[in-house]
Amino acid sequence: MxxxxxxxxxxxxxxxxxxxxxxxxxxxxxxxxxxxxxxxxxxxxxxxxxxxxxxxxxxxxxxxxxxxxxxxxxxxxxxxxxxxxxxxxxxxxxxxxxxxxxxxxxxxxxxxxxxxxxxxxxxxxxxxxxxxxxxxxxxxxxxxxxxxxxxxxxxxxxxxxxxxxxxxxxxxxxxxVELSEIVSSDSVENPPLVLWNHRWEYDKNPEAFITSLIKLKEEGVRFNFAVTGENSPEGSEAIKSQFGKLSEFIVSSGYLPRSEYISLLSKTDVVVSSAMHEFFGISIVEALSAGAIPVLPKRLSYPEIVPEEWHDFVFYSNEKMTDRLREVLNDIDNWKKNVAGLGEAMRRFxxxxxxxxxxxxxxxxxxxxx
The missing domain is CATH 3.40.50.2000 (Glycogen Phosphorylase B;)
Structure with missing residues (x-):
């Protein structure tokens, strides 16, 4: 006993x-x-x-x-x-x-x-x-x-x-990670919803995320996005100062109560990281468990968290986050198929x-x- x-x-x-x-x-x-x-x-x-x-x-x-x-x-x-x-x-x-x-x-x-x-x-x-x-x-x-x-x-x-x-x-x-309340979803938002769910601090490199979204919008790629997590920009003025004209495409900003965060995860199509530091990655595990397509750098703890069979579809290299995010947003349905089963693999945490x-x-x- x-x-x-x-x-x-x-x-x-x-x-x-x-x-x-x-x-x-x-x-x-x-x-x-x-x-x-x-x-x-x-x-x-x-x-x-x-x-x-x-x-x-x-x-x-x-x-x-x-x-x-x-x-x-x-x-x-x-x-x-x-x-x-x-x-x-x-x-x-x-x-x-x-x-x-x-x-x-x-x-x-x-x-x-x-x-x-x-x-x-x-x-x-x-x-x-x-x-x-x-x-x-x-x-x-x-x-x-x-x-x-x-x-x-x-x-x-x-x-x-x-x-x-x-x-x-x-x-x-x-x-x-508390995953029992997170339900995996195969549905796709129109336009697709991109999520940033990390601390808004230098070690997570939010500037790279902003730069990428600006470039893709200039190219005419369709998406909405959400920014959540500790120290995320809150309020319209803070959003405008960080994202400029992109602020009209943001559907949520700032730290959310757990129930609202879970609801947001259920609508998320793509989760993005440009982190320079990550020893584990709770927020990524949560988003993948909900069925999001990951766009992650091939470094830090991420190659360990994501099983190897999905590595070709999950990671970008040489700072090519914008290129991978463009590919994913322009062909969401096929990328959903590419990462099928990954959400279930996250349940081991x-x-x-x-x-x-x-x-x-x-x-x-x-x-x-x-």
Whole structure:
């Protein structure tokens, strides 16, 4: 019979994909979760300061419910500091670090300088955790590639001798996605509906999306489009400033409540990404599950998320997003056939299936006495 563990879940940045992950885990797990979170804002302050405030909440939970069997901590925390603040009352539970992203390989926007202090927190977290879970193999391999140079760039007493130990603790554990409420559709809007469902920030490269749509409209290609996701332009003036004359073809803009977002997915014909950074891709998994035709760059986590049999129909190369999007919009029906079955393949990321991996691994760690 499966064991029901007392799991302490720490999420210092409860917003966006981090929030989706935490809420999905809490909803589907067979274990008993005690949850501590902080709002998803001021991310640098969360990394620097959340250890102490989360330790205070941890003591309250321990006083009320007893010591946890295991701790699962999302990455925007100084985990070593948190363990120091809690050592007098938490006991010695195994600690799993869930690394949604990392600062060693995160692209830096123009005008910004890399913050090595954030990178060192990432490294110390990996050094102190009993296991390190990463959301994709791409994330894992890119991190392993970046660590040696980072660890060698110190004045003395390098930590490089601890690298292999950290690598041995790394496991790929994908993000679960809430897909049961998303219904796949084969219908086509007239004109076709193109969706951008990512954060509107530099690492997602929205400028390339705007440039592509402008060029296709100038050519007379017919489409409407929607922009949703965190930090998306909201309001008519913001839309006009970003899209100019294209704003008359936008059917939705800005972050949507879940029910409205699901409804939008059911009408979406094409989903587009021009991202420079993506360690998993929840929004892409959602759109593909709804039957959208993907127009994605052949890089980052995408070739791992999309099974190889569809690669020829999903990916563009050498920054040729506009060319592929043109092909798709001019022949929607055939492109729908090209990606038939892909939506069903995305169902492997449904929390209903992924949760067994989480629950079993947590139980295995405790039983092994890590």
């Amino acid at each position: 499966a064991t029901k563990l007392k799991v302490l879940l720490l999420e210092p940045f409860h917003s966006g994909s981090h929030q989706t992950w935490a809420e999905g885990l809490i909803k589907h797990t067979r274990h008993e979760i005690s949850f501590i979170s902080h709002p998803g804002s001021f991310w640098r302050w969360r990394v620097r300061g959340s250890a102490l405030t989360m330790a205070e909440k941890t003591q309250e939970i321990v006083n009320d419910k007893g010591k946890p069997d295991i701790v699962l901590a999302s990455g925007m925390i100084d985990l070593a500091a948190w363990l120091g603040f809690t050592k007098r009352f938490i006991g010695d539970p195994p600690v799993v670090l869930y690394q949604h992203e990392n600062q060693l390989t995160y692209p830096v926007s123009s005008g910004q300088s890399p913050d090595n202090s954030m990178k060192f927190v990432n490294w110390k977290n990996m050094a102190i955790a009993d296991q390190i879970w990463l959301n994709s193999n791409f994330h894992k391999e890119s991190l392993i590639e970046a660590l040696p140079e980072f660890l060698s760039n110190v004045p003395d007493l390098s930590h490089s001798h601890l690298l292999e130990q950290a690598i041995d603790k790394m496991h790929v554990v994908p993000v679960g 449904d929390w209903v299936d992924v949760i067994k991996c989480y629950d079993d691994k947590l139980e295995e760690i405790v039983s092994d006495g890590l």
